[in-house]
Amino acid sequence: MPAPVTISLDAMGGDHGPSVVVPGIRSYIRAHDGEGVRFLLHGDEAKIAPELARCGLATDICEIRHTDKVVAMDEKPAQAMRRGKGSSLWNAIEAVKTGQAGGVVSAGNTGALMAISKLILRMSAPGLERPAIVASWPTFKGHTAVLDVGANIGSDAEQLIEFAIMGEAFQSAVRGIARPTIGLLNVGSEDMKGNEQVKEAHAILRDGPFDLNYHGFVEGDDIAKGTVDVVVTDGFTGNIALKTAEGTARYISALLKEALTSNLQSKLGAVIAMPALKKMRQKIDPSTINGGPLLGLNGIVVKSHGGADAKGFGNAIRIAVDLARSDYMSKVGDNLGKLDAVFDHAAKPAASVGEPLQ
């Protein structure tokens, strides 16, 4: 029997609140059994309870922790930190801090989630200013973890190495890969290519004390090829790469749709090929890759897309459960400890807690 684990949920987060979060639990249980998994649902009991009844979920598995307060989707992070205490988002994270839950999932406001997580749980990675966001990228070979895709602007070599450590442990826990391969995103594969940060990180990853399966530099087209299991990059480049890929995928899908509906003959062809085309769509269906963990915190925090459906939210729950049940935290801790041998942390003040996020 799998180890018992409790997951804390911000039931009010996202565009739809409990009407997606609760069916999301049901979707998770149907797809992954859910034996040994309990949930704490933070939010408005009057809205959550009817959803639990509708979905046939028992209250011994899904415990409601009532609060009236919510953080709005458009609230600024600094404001959310000042005024968010006691909200569903805040309480959901606090349950991880107090040890009542092994991880938290929220579809709420990303900036607020990041700021409050950092405030309550604190960073575990000494070089990071804020948590790193992982994208699970569909590839020819499965899924590659790409990080950071948005939180840390202008990462130095130490941050890049922290992303490598965390991405490796994540991919191992969530995808079950024993020794995930790691690539550093660059403009070429030769040692002399790239900016100073990637060159320094490359040399340390290659020769340093970390227990990592480092592959070397990879280029942009290596992501979709699945050349490595983990692609490490700074938050600026990673965010732009991710959004550029999403834009490209949308563009090609639109061209395809246009072509297949351009005249009667092509419409007929499309109808006949539809079952195969639907199967193709599933491979790049966002709900199968929903759930972006915020890495680098003393605790497991998973962000679900604000507009995710129940299946997507269920997938975010799966990621939180897999991380909570794995040796992710201890493995990351071991490797982060080795950073001291490479970087002089005495010279660097610990990241402050209260600074406003961009």
Next chain:
Amino acid sequence: MPAPVTISLDAMGGDHGPSVVVPGIRSYIRAHDGEGVRFLLHGDEAKIAPELARCGLATDICEIRHTDKVVAMDEKPAQAMRRGKGSSLWNAIEAVKTGQAGGVVSAGNTGALMAISKLILRMSAPGLERPAIVASWPTFKGHTAVLDVGANIGSDAEQLIEFAIMGEAFQSAVRGIARPTIGLLNVGSEDMKGNEQVKEAHAILRDGPFDLNYHGFVEGDDIAKGTVDVVVTDGFTGNIALKTAEGTARYISALLKEALTSNLQSKLGAVIAMPALKKMRQKIDPSTINGGPLLGLNGIVVKSHGGADAKGFGNAIRIAVDLARSDYMSKVGDNLGKLDAVFDHAAKPAASVGEPLQ
């Protein structure tokens, strides 16, 4: 009648040499008339002459400038600079320097082309270490120019502004857009987002003395949307964005092919829809977007892909002709002149000429 112009060609460059370059001229003439355009073909007369005869091209339009010497596709830039004098690549560029040609096209070794162009023609943009490469990106609205996609690592604000100036003039000359809109690639659209370079460049483009139609920040998915006509970014991010998009396009095309050949029914559907699917393919056909100008030089240099076919090489010729016939050089010169009002060039030594390229 369009203004007469002479284009210098490295007839030996690329994977195929004269057997693509010469049919490329024919392809250009067939597609764009070619009235008033003459060519200087640098390379081995014994190989070029039969191709000209085969393609029915007269020697008064296509003049051969014989040389035995070639720069190999795998030659290092520093080596090519030392040993390349008198090669087809070298002589083709020199014809621009001496005023015999209004522009040059080469499908040769990119590093060598860049290094020798810089050596012979020198940089016209004071902040650039090496020429910027433009990608013509297919979008929902046409084509967006994205630069730099590979040459300059870690661009500062001045370089980003130079890319904006050159990209605007390029898009105006080659796409005939009167006032191209310009966007600066970033991780969000608010003023406070991004790294120091993009924030500084953003403020100067918004408030500075340049005659540019500046739109503001754009994100990765805005490229394919066609939100702006010119997307400005540093060579590191631009190269990764371009290759990531290429990888995504290849991945989705492969999924589509797999789906449409997965069983008899889908194969039948594909055959019926084929004419429409072929039309779709043309929109993202690399040969229609081949031809990346190297911007920032005192002269027009266009790089054709080493593996381009005749149609693709013809398109690279079109770009060189359009640039040579336009007011590109004077327009760029005017706006670059205004940089002095913003950046203190006295404090900065001019870019050296002989340094090895990465």
